[in-house]
Amino acid sequence: MSVYEVLEKWGIKNYRIIDEQAIEEITLGASILATGGGGDPEIGLLWTLGTIEKGKDIVLINPEDVPDDVMGASVGCLGAPIVLTEKPPSHNVLEKAFKELSRYLGENLEVVIPFECGGVNSTVAYAIAGELGIPVIDVDGMNRAFPELHQTSWVANGSHASPAVSVDDRGNMTIIDTKEDNLRAENIARNAAMAYGGISWKASYPLTGREVKEKSILYSQSIAWEIGKAVSEARQNHRNPIDEIIKKLKETRGVESFKVFNGKIVDINRDFGGEATKGFSSGKIQMEGMGEYKNQIAEIDFQNEWLRLKIDGETLSLPPDLITILDNETGEPIRTDIMKYGYRGSILLIPAQERMRTEKGLEIFGPSYFGYEESYEPVEDIVAKKGR
CATH class of the missing domain: 2.40.390.10 (CV3147-like)
Structure with missing residues (x-):
């Protein structure tokens, strides 16, 4: 099933196609909101541009259009940003984590939920959605970046980080299921990342469409996009980017x-x-x-x-x-x-x-x-x- 067949099934006619310029602007805006963290944005940007170059469609949808009973999950990396810069991932790590989480849950994960507005973590959601042929929701869990897995608006409003799947590019995999103990999920995920060499790739926060609407930072991707666009235009027109x-x-x-x-x-x-x-x-x-x-x-x-x-x-x-x-x-x-x-x-x-x-x-x-x-x-x- 293509992403457009998914949208037709849900009756969604209002969506935005993410092209090269859009993802560059989103990446820039998310990096600004990332509070100095989130990892190297170039890694996620190149990953997503490669997906677009392969002819994969990446589609961003509004949160209110997601059916309440649809299940999705977030993807991203966890660990030290400097290690990520020196140890870029293989192309299939997040797809592997996302599919394994779906298998473990016994649920069809039909949408990707961006984890944060962070350098790499914001952008890789788009790449995986394009590879899997499913949409991205215009939300995230903080509209900034934070260092730990459980530090999200989802946990702050009653949802949970696990079950989660953590993988590395050598094929190692850790399934994390700590029920309602979100801090323990963070500790296990952190230890797994250290065992993997300082960085891991994860799928986490299985959420229903209803939870996404009630507990996410709504339209966070649009906010990042608008900021990135404003800075790009400021550069072209010699305006002060910070004022913009x-x-x-x-x-x-x-x-x-x-x-x-x-x-x-x-x-x-x-x-x-x-x-x-x-x-x-x-x-x-x-x-x-x-x-x-x-x-x-x-x-x-x-x-x-x-x-x-x-x-x-x-x-x-x-x-x-x-x-x-x-x-x-x-x-x-x-x-x-x-x-x-x-x-x-x-x-x-x-x-x-x-x-x-x-x-x-x-x-x-x-x-x-x-x-x-x-x-x-x-x-x-x-x-x-x-x-x-």
Whole structure:
């Protein structure tokens, strides 16, 4: 059955075909929203472009059009981003994981659910959907990237990460079924990734169409697409890309975003995903202010993704709110796995989506989960209070 036969079966006539330009724009926008993490976007982009070049159709559908009883799942990689860059996958790892999860569940998985707005993890959903001839839903589990499997709006709103299947490119496979224990699912998946050499490929979060609509970040792919398109147009027309991102977030999400710093990286303390950090790339950077921010110092902690921002010792952003560092000329995000001493950019703060700010959500990806003693305060409130 082709993807169009699936759409006809569900009575869906409103859909978008993802071509080369679209996937390049989605990849760029998702990378900006990825808060410095999510892995190398070039890997997922090339993977998806290869699928399109083979003549496979990739179709994006609206969440409200998915039948309530249809079952889908997310795909992606888990582990240290720097390992992913050095150890690209074979072409069939995610297809293998997706099909094995379907077999284990005894359910026909008929749709792909993007896991996050992350460099590689956002884009590979499109490649697998094209290979399997099924649609992609315009949602994800966070509208940013987070380091751990269970840190999603789905868990924050009552669904579960398992059953899940983890594979590597040598044919090793781990089936994870921890029922309602999402943290244990993360721990097992993390240990599997370490055993595989630092990175694994997974299919997880089997969800019904109804759960997708009630618990996902809706239209997250469209948000990423619009941001990527805005930055591409800014480059072509010599406009300020960061200003365009702020405008587009206001249009698509109705939120204010805040440019709070411009400077260069002057110190990096980083562990590249070793045993001591359970496969995460973790540490802290320090940036020295430039221009209107001269004589100010910014410090950002990270665990695969940027987590907490302090400027001159005062906290300006805590998880789950988004911190992104952007090149001033191109709007290209500076990721945690590629940053170097001397890189220059502006820090942009973006409010997390409301489904990420639930009480349960703050338990699993708020400040205390990452060891901070500070209580969560929305970034828009902090910025207003500090007059930035």
